Amino acid sequence: MLLINRFIGLIEDHAESLSLKWVEEIRSNSLTSGYTRFSKKELHDIVFARFRKLGDWIAKQQNIDSEIARNFREIGEARARAGIKSSEMVYSLILERDMLVQYVKDQGIVTEGIDLNRVIQFGEQLNFFYDKAIYFALVGYDRVACSLEASGEESEFEKTVDGFKRWLIRE
Numbered sequence: 001m002l003l004i005n006r007f008i009g010l011i012e013d014h015a016e017s018l019s020l021k022w023v024e025e026i027r028s029n030s031l032t033s034g035y036t037r038f039s040k041k042e043l044h045d046i047v048f049a050r051f052r053k054l055g056d057w058i059a060k061q062q063n064i065d066s067e068i069a070r071n072f073r074e075i076g077e078a079r080a081r082a083g084i085k086s087s088e089m090v091y092s093l094i095l096e097r098d099m100l101v102q103y104v105k106d107q108g109i110v111t112e113g114i115d116l117n118r119v120i121q122f123g124e125q126l127n128f129f130y131d132k133a134i135y136f137a138l139v140g141y142d143r144v145a146c147s148l149e150a151s152g153e154e155s156e157f158e159k160t161v162d163g164f165k166r167w168l169i170r171e
Contacts, residue, residue: 003118004125007104008055015051018103019044022096032092034084046075047096054100058129068129069136076140086141090134098132 019051023043026035035043050057057068079089101123109115 002107003115005055005121006109007119008058010104010107010109011054011100012052013049014103018051018099019048021056022047022099025095025099026092029091029095030131032088032095034082034088035092037082037084050096051100058125063114063131068132069139072136073140075141076137076142077144078140080141081135086138086145089137089141093130093134093137095128100126115168 023040026032026043027040038046057064076086076089080086101119104119104122
């Protein structure tokens with residue numbers, strides 16, 4: 001677990017440079033061209049906060065899943081309102097996750113077979129987090145894109161979170 005915490009620490013400590021790298025990737029990738037509507041600073045701010053909170057979000061903490069769900073639902077709503085395609089939004093999150101895994105691999109920390117196992121475990125934790133992020137971003141996106149009724153919207157969200165408890169909470 002210590003090595004996984006070191007991976008998370010690396011990402012959180014280098015959130016600035018990782019954010020700038022993500023911004024360049026998103027702005028230059030043809031599959032995320034809608035993000036050129038945002039300034040570099042706006043894009044930086046979008047991802048920087050996530051990188052700085054990554055340890056909190058992928059740690060197994062009570063009630064954190066509702067926070068993650070709400071945060072990414074709001075992100076999905078914001079992207080829909082900004083006219084970003086859902087496919088671009090999802091791909092931006094996939095690129096973000098893949099960039100973090102590659103960054104950890106490139107740091108030269110992995111020197112033994114046991115370390116490689118920790119990288120795999122870390123990748124699984126990131127995948128689990130980003131799967132939830134993508135799903136709830138799409139929930140938020142659909143809420144705007146499909147013009148769902150405002151009445152009962154919070155109860156609908158809670159119903160969705162409750163319905164996925166078995167998936168969200170993993171021991």
